[in-house]
Amino acid sequence: MSTLVELPVIWYGLVGVLLIGYAILDGFDLGVGALHLFTRKDEHRRLMINSIGPVWDGNEVWLVTGGGALFAAFPEVYATVFSGFYLAMILLLFALIFRAVAIEFRSKVSLAWWRQTWDVSFGAASILASLLLGVAFGNIVWGVPLDGQREFIGSFWDLLNPYALAVGVTTVALFMMHGAIYTVLKNEGDLQAIARGWVNNTIIFFVICYGITTLATLVYVPHMIQHIREHPILFVLPLLTMLAIANIPRETHHGRDFLAFLSSGAAIAGLMGLVGIGMFPILVLARPDPNMSLTIYNAASSPKTLTIMLIIAAIGVPIVLAYTSSIYYIFRGKTKLDSMSY
Amino acid sequence: MDAVLLSRVQFGLTIGFHYLYPPLSIGLGAILIVMESLYVRTGNPLYRQMTRFWVRIFGLTFALGVATGIVMEFQFGTNWATYSRFVGDVFGSALAAEGIFAFFLESGFLALLLFGWDKLSPRMHLFSTVMVALGAHFSAIWIVVADSWMQTPAGYHLVDAALGRRAEITDFWAVVFNPSSVVRLSHTILGAWSAAAFLVLSVSAYYLLRRRHQEFARASMKIGLLVAILASLGSLVTGHSSALVVAQYQPAKLAAMEGHFPASAPAGLYLFGWVDEGRQQTAGLSLPGMLSWMVHGDASKPVTGLSAVPSQDRPPVNPVFQAYHLMVGLGMALIALALLGGLLWWRGTLAETRWLLWILVFAVLGPQAANQLGWFTAEVGRQPWIVYGVMRTAEAVSKAVSAGQVLTSLILFTLIYLALFVLFIFLLDQKIRHGPLADDLEVAYRRR
Numbered sequence: 001m002s003t004l005v006e007l008p009v010i011w012y013g014l015v016g017v018l019l020i021g022y023a024i025l026d027g028f029d030l031g032v033g034a035l036h037l038f039t040r041k042d043e044h045r046r047l048m049i050n051s052i053g054p055v056w057d058g059n060e061v062w063l064v065t066g067g068g069a070l071f072a073a074f075p076e077v078y079a080t081v082f083s084g085f086y087l088a089m090i091l092l093l094f095a096l097i098f099r100a101v102a103i104e105f106r107s108k109v110s111l112a113w114w115r116q117t118w119d120v121s122f123g124a125a126s127i128l129a130s131l132l133l134g135v136a137f138g139n140i141v142w143g144v145p146l147d148g149q150r151e152f153i154g155s156f157w158d159l160l161n162p163y164a165l166a167v168g169v170t171t172v173a174l175f176m177m178h179g180a181i182y183t184v185l186k187n188e189g190d191l192q193a194i195a196r197g198w199v200n201n202t203i204i205f206f207v208i209c210y211g212i213t214t215l216a217t218l219v220y221v222p223h224m225i226q227h228i229r230e231h232p233i234l235f236v237l238p239l240l241t242m243l244a245i246a247n248i249p250r251e252t253h254h255g256r257d258f259l260a261f262l263s264s265g266a267a268i269a270g271l272m273g274l275v276g277i278g279m280f281p282i283l284v285l286a287r288p289d290p291n292m293s294l295t296i297y298n299a300a301s302s303p304k305t306l307t308i309m310l311i312i313a314a315i316g317v318p319i320v321l322a323y324t325s326s327i328y329y330i331f332r333g334k335t336k337l338d339s340m341s342y
Numbered sequence: 343m344d345a346v347l348l349s350r351v352q353f354g355l356t357i358g359f360h361y362l363y364p365p366l367s368i369g370l371g372a373i374l375i376v377m378e379s380l381y382v383r384t385g386n387p388l389y390r391q392m393t394r395f396w397v398r399i400f401g402l403t404f405a406l407g408v409a410t411g412i413v414m415e416f417q418f419g420t421n422w423a424t425y426s427r428f429v430g431d432v433f434g435s436a437l438a439a440e441g442i443f444a445f446f447l448e449s450g451f452l453a454l455l456l457f458g459w460d461k462l463s464p465r466m467h468l469f470s471t472v473m474v475a476l477g478a479h480f481s482a483i484w485i486v487v488a489d490s491w492m493q494t495p496a497g498y499h500l501v502d503a504a505l506g507r508r509a510e511i512t513d514f515w516a517v518v519f520n521p522s523s524v525v526r527l528s529h530t531i532l533g534a535w536s537a538a539a540f541l542v543l544s545v546s547a548y549y550l551l552r553r554r555h556q557e558f559a560r561a562s563m564k565i566g567l568l569v570a571i572l573a574s575l576g577s578l579v580t581g582h583s584s585a586l587v588v589a590q591y592q593p594a595k596l597a598a599m600e601g602h603f604p605a606s607a608p609a610g611l612y613l614f615g616w617v618d619e620g621r622q623q624t625a626g627l628s629l630p631g632m633l634s635w636m637v638h639g640d641a642s643k644p645v646t647g648l649s650a651v652p653s654q655d656r657p658p659v660n661p662v663f664q665a666y667h668l669m670v671g672l673g674m675a676l677i678a679l680a681l682l683g684g685l686l687w688w689r690g691t692l693a694e695t696r697w698l699l700w701i702l703v704f705a706v707l708g709p710q711a712a713n714q715l716g717w718f719t720a721e722v723g724r725q726p727w728i729v730y731g732v733m734r735t736a737e738a739v740s741k742a743v744s745a746g747q748v749l750t751s752l753i754l755f756t757l758i759y760l761a762l763f764v765l766f767i768f769l770l771d772q773k774i775r776h777g778p779l780a781d782d783l784e785v786a787y788r789r790r
Contacts, residue, residue: 075430082419
């Protein structure tokens with residue numbers, strides 16, 4: 001019985017790690033996508049796109065693998081959420097398609113209208129993808145109508161409740177801030193100077209959204225702080241998250257861009273960790289009857305599958321981390337344009 | 343139309359469109375290893391120029407493959423939620439393994455393949471190429487394993503879990519090495535190599551006809567022909583082994599492929615024909631006893647026919663028959679073409695044989711069509727089951743999704759994919775017209 005209890009907890013953590021990895025990594029390239037429309041110069045846009053050129057695709061794999069892990073570890077959640085949020089998921093897919101092809105297509109023809117079209121697609125798709133991911137998260141926290149078979153019984157419009165939208169906009173702001181810091185880190189000269197301005201503005205944008213969303217959470221979804229209230233030691237996490245956020249302008253002010261980037265990554269991890277702690281052990285909260293919720297216990301795969309998957313992860317993840325970090329290391333330094341660039 | 347039919351059409355459309363690209367990534371990956379190894383061994387800048395040119399084509403097909411591939415992973419959940427709940431314990435693991443072992447490898451090293459030229463030594467760049475190609479092949483392994491489990495399920499049992507009845511793993515290796523996975527994988531991979539080899543042949547033939555980049559075209563042609571001969575002949579062998587597995591585990595599918603109705607009688611092999619499902623007859627030119635001979639090694643032994651299968655368990659017969667026979671016909675034509683090309687190459691007259699070069703220019707469509715028809719045969723031939731003998735397709739669809747929602751997404755997918763296809767062809771054509779770059783003859787690798 002002890003394995004039955006422990007394995008779903010481990011997988012709750014591992015799926016969480018994959019999603020945090022996704023948010024930190026794809027977060028900056030979604031943010032770069034949202035921001036690149038704010039400069040009109042083709043050279044700046046090219047530099048921004050090429051700064052994420054070698055890595056965006058690998059970053060998206062974190063989402064694909066997170067989805068696969070969710071399917072394998074908690075098939076009921078994968079089924080309920082993906083079918084329940086049908087139109088939102090399809091829109092997310094379209095956004096991801098447009099992002100992928102826009103990067104590939106824009107550089108192939110040097111006509112101004114062609115580039116502008118793909119730039120707008122890329123920017124809009126980046127914002128839409130961030131927003132939808134945030135809205136999905138917001139709904140899972142807020143609660144969704146589920147029947148006894150754990151089927152979603154609401155409509156598309158139910159997903160657009162104010163709380164979920166607030167989480168969505170906060171996510172856009174968070175990724176824009178993260179992307180702005182990345183742009184400063186990876187560029188030099190006048191683009192870097194412009195991006196420093198974006199960092200200041202996006203920090204303000206994010207902090208306002210963060211404040212509103214946190215207030216809404218405390219007032220309207222108090223179950224999210226129950227664990228922290230019961231175990232005061234957990235208060236360390238919101239504290240550290242707050243410090244990480246506060247540290248971003250400090251590091252940028254001193255020109256320590258890499259540390260600023262790490263702080264913003266830590267802030268993302270902290271925020272998602274807070275959601276993880278708040279929800280535990282619920283994966284999809286049912287509204288109005290929380291007894292209908294999908295939890296890590298009723299939604300999990302068999303202990304055998306969870307064990308097999310654990311072995312797969314134990315073999316695969318260290319290798320992935322080793323070569324992914326080597327690749328980031330090889331592409332360190334400022335972005336330069338050459339004949340193979342986008 | 344109901345949600346089941348619409349979801350099936352949408353899955354068919356999105357997977358069919360997606361599958362234009364992965365075979366090219368898999369096959370070009372393998373071909374790039376050959377080209378770049380030749381460069382590293384010989385130091386001949388021509389091979390470097392070839393590698394750089396085909397890497398550009400690879401980058402384009404890879405981008406389309408990624409963009410349309412993520413749709414597939416999500417669609418099990420969006421449209422086939424009941425299926426996902428039922429098989430997630432078994433099927434989900436294969437998809438997760440694909441992410442960890444294949445997609446990370448492929449996309450990570452793709453960065454070095456595309457943008458690492460001046461950051462790596464030639465050997466390290468070749469290593470990246472090998473890793474990208476390995477990633478593409480690994481991805482084929484896991485997805486074919488997952489699909490083969492739906493064809494010939496093994497290593498599982500049915501259990502009443504917390505929220506309903508579902509399949510759970512009993513033996514992971516039995517799932518991975520289910521009866522059809524190895525033969526189907528080899529057939530899939532060879533089909534992918536064919537697709538890429540004929541693309542190389544098509545582009546090279548075009549340059550030879552236009553008398554442009556001739557040295558480049560001849561060298562590419564040689565590699566393309568070699569891979570095309572190996573892959574097309576190998577497809578015949580693995581196709582035969584696949585059919586034997588179908589005969590043993592999915593008799594209804596085999597009977598549909600050959601339009602064979604009598605419950606238990608020796609069966610012929612049709613060269614072509616037309617199935618009248620209402621009158622349960624197949625008209626066409628058939629080699630008597632040939633199917634019995636291929637399955638049992640004895641022309642007089644009986645083969646199970648569709649009459650032995652309850653009518654509610656039969657796949658649509660004529661579509662499967664036609665798709666299968668077209669695939670086989672195309673496969674034979676590709677073998678003939680590859681061998682003829684190889685012969686003329688050996689004689690040294692291929693570059694002057696303009697009619698054959700013209701055929702080669704358009705033959706790029708052959709393996710693509712054969713791959714699509716092969717998957718159509720495999721998947722439609724499995725109907726009415728989604729997991730053969732275990733779960734019906736009609737029971738597998740999402741309960742929370744209405745027909746109207748699926749229709750909306752289907753229309754949008756159709757429009758977007760049409761646009762993507764037009765853009766892909768436009769950009770591919772542009773790259774081909776542009777040709778290999780003279781700059782690429784100069785070494786830009788980092789020398790260590």
